[in-house]
Amino acid sequence: MSLSVALRVAQSSLAARQTETAIASQNISGANSSAYSRKSVLLSSVVTSSGQSGGVKVSGIGRATNDPLYKTLVQATSVASSQDAYLDGIARLAETVGDTSLESSPAAYLGQLQISMQNYASDPNSPIQAQAALDAAKDMANALNDATRLVQNVRASADEDIDGSVENINSLLDQLETLNTLIVKGNQSGDDITSALDSRDQVLLSLSEEVGITTLSREDGDIVVYTDSGVTLFETTARDVSFERTPTYDATTQGNAIYVDGVPITGDDAIMPIKSGKIHGLTILRDDATITYQAQLDEVAxxxxxxFAETDQSAGGLPDQTGLFAYSGSPAIPATGVMSPGLAGDIHIESAVDPDQGGTTDLMRDGGINGASYVYNTAGEASFGDRIQGYLDELDASRTFDIDARLDADDTLMGFATNSVGWLESARKSASADLEVQTVVVQRTAESLSNVTGVNIDEEMTLLLDIERGYSAAAKLISTVDKMLDDLLAAVR
Known part of the structure; x- marks a missing residue:
């Protein structure tokens, strides 16, 4: 090997070691970042025109990857995010409504109403028992009103969160477009794009939290992003994701769908509905779970x-009319076995029986809220208890409920109310268990990916020692060549 070749070998080695030192330092700096993937210097041999080895050169920067694990993490993150958003809403309902052992549940208030009516039936002449029964009825109506407000507030909150999520999706897609363009151009020009790849992977992972996605890799590092149902979110440019928020909800309000370039990805009209991600969990909460629970409350109402309806006592064939409990459609009775959306938020105590509104509690005992034809206690007996006992019999009677409430269509009112609480609690427990399992999947997958692509500080420090030894060897070679050249020059003088 000539001295000039030896010098070039040493110089190329020093340059390579300098790059390796910079990359090792970069790895150490990024070791604590979950978004960072370990980088490595790719070296190749330099061969002279005569076929001799001319040292080494940096041919590129490598990046640790594992596509199957990364795709599994993206998918698991989407599912977990959907379950988390759904559970938050269900837990809010369950925490406020409680169960049959808590005074906050409609079933518990119904139980208190039955007890109060039983006490009133045993002493129909007692104004204290009458007032207690009326207060229990008021509490029952208020509980249904409050539960309805809660359900609709949860729907409105979910709608607001969907709006925020859509805004975040559009922002992430804009970032993805910038990074993807940088990566494609970098690949074409031979620039180091490893940091941009890290950033793009992190953007995709963040995007998967909002909506379920799949990706397709193309030439020069280009990618295409689809929803998990196959609708294109990104291809060279970001697609527009749109949503119109509905600020106020009631039981009849229909939530708006989410669109990607005009194509619905949620709602009844969606041909390719999404299956995971935060907005999936929020739409299921807003358009399914809360609507079902509202239907159950409406059926209880x-x-x-x-x-508590009044029946014509005059044999005149008059229709049944509302009694102690009324609503905006009173005095007509809602159709039997058919849903009346929002009825639980509309139910209230009839003013004619409420002393606070100028009425009298005697009408609970005697009947006649709708006039003389509906009076049960025609003799005006103070100890008349048949009408009150009739309430209790009706509360214990089996009746027909709308099947859209997803509970038994034939049940007593107490049985239906209790099953409603059970349905909500079962939904909460199921969602909690699913999220717990999925969280473990995300954590284990993230750990496995980190073991493959993450940075090990010990390995990097060992590498730095190797780089230092290589640097010393190259420096020593240069020093030796320099001395040999000095000796050669001295010999020819």
Whole structure:
């Protein structure tokens, strides 16, 4: 090997070691970042025109990857995010409504109403028992009103969160477009794009939290992003994701769908509906779970109105009309076995029986809220208890409920109300268990990916020692060549 070749070998080695030192330092700096993937210097041999080895050169920067694990993490993150958003809403309902052992549940208030009516039936002449029964009825109506407000507030909150999520999706897609362009151009020009790849992977992972996605790799590092149902979110440019928020909700309000370039990805009209991600969990909460629970509350309200309705006592063939419990459609009775959306938020105590509104509690005992034809206690007996006992019989009677409430269509009112609480608690427990399992999947997958692509500080420090030894060897070679050249020059003088 000539001295000039030896010098070039040493110089190329020093340059390579300098790059390796910079990359090792970069790895150490990024060791604590979950978004960072370990980098490595790719070296190749330099061969002279005569076929001799001319040292080494840096041919590129490598990046540790594992596509199957990364795709599994993206998918698991989407599912977990969907379950988390859904559970938050269900837990809010369950925490406020409680169960049959808590005074906050409609079933518990119904139980208190039955007890108060039983006490009133045993002493129909007692104004104290009458007032207690009226107060229990008020509490029952208020509980249904409050539960309805809660359900609709949860729907409105979910709608607001969907709006924020859509805004975040559009922002992430814009970032993805910038990074993807940088990566494609970098690949074409031979620039180091490893940091941009890290950033793009992190953007995709963040995007998967909002909506389920799949990706397709193309030439020069280009990618295409689809929803998990196959709708294109990104291809060279970001697609527009749109949503119109509905600020106020009631039981009849229909939530708006989410669109990608005009194509619905949620709602009844969606041909390719998404299956995971935060907006999936929020739409299921807003458009399914809360609507079902609202339907159950409305059916409890309808059962109460039916149980306390007045029947014509004059044999005149007059229709049944609302009694103790009324609503905006009073005095007509809601259709039996058919849903009346929002009835639980509309139910209230009839003013004619409420002393605070100028009424009298005697009408609970005697009947006649709708006039003389509906009076049960025609003799005006102070100890008349038949009408009150009739309430209790109706509360214990089996009645028909709308199947859209997803509970038994034939049940007593108490049985239906209790099953409603059970349905909500079962939904909460199921969602909690699913999220717990999925969280473990995300954590284990992230750990496995980190073991493959992450940075090991010990390995990097060992590498730095190797680089230092290589640097010393190259420096020593240069020093030796320099001395040999000095000796050669001295010999020819």
């Amino acid at each position: 309808r059962g109460l109105i039916e149980a």
